[in-house]
Amino acid sequence: MDSFEINKIIAAVLLAALIIIGIGKFADYLFFVDKPEQSAYKVEGLEPAKTASQVSETVEEKVEVDIKALLAMGDLAHGEKVFKKCSACHQIASDGKNMIGPNLWSVIGRTAGSVSDYKYSKAMIAYAKEWSFEEMNSYLIKPQAYIKGTKMAFAGLRKEKDRASVILYMNSKSDSPKPLP
Secondary structure (H helix, E strand, O other), rough: HHHHHHHHHHHHHHHHHHHHHHHHHHHHHHOOOOOOOOOOOOOOOOOOOOOHHHHHHHHHHHHOOHHHHHHHHHOHHHEEEEHHHHHHHHOOOOOOOOOOOOOOOOOOEEEEEOOOOOOHHHHHHHOOOOOOOOHHHHHOOOOHHHHOOOOOOOOOOHHHHHHHHHHHHHHHOOOOOOOOO
């Protein structure tokens, strides 16, 4: 078989594929069907799907936790280990510099968005609450859901022990650590 015969076979296969695709597109155009806005048959017992905003409101409602019990789960050694995830963007030293994120020295008890030589997002500046144990716990679950518009791209800490340990570790890294509740 010479190369001209092979070219004819390949061209025939490609033409057949194009014709099949073209007929499908033409049939979709020819037989367009408008879907009704409401279902003709109602199934009882089904809940409508929740939107992302409704799901985030539900998450925010469930955030109420006993901070004393939560902090009792944590320990400093584990917090130091978990904080290594944070150290890609943050330092936690008294003379530390800002990196991608601000220096977290004395962060517990500090007002959000208050480090003078760091450029915060507008959402973090507008938040302007004090970082208490409860606020930090809620924020660390999922930062972008807690303060919408923050530039912190961290996914969050789902495990309570991890959050409690990191909060204890961050509290210990201060000139005057806050007393535990």
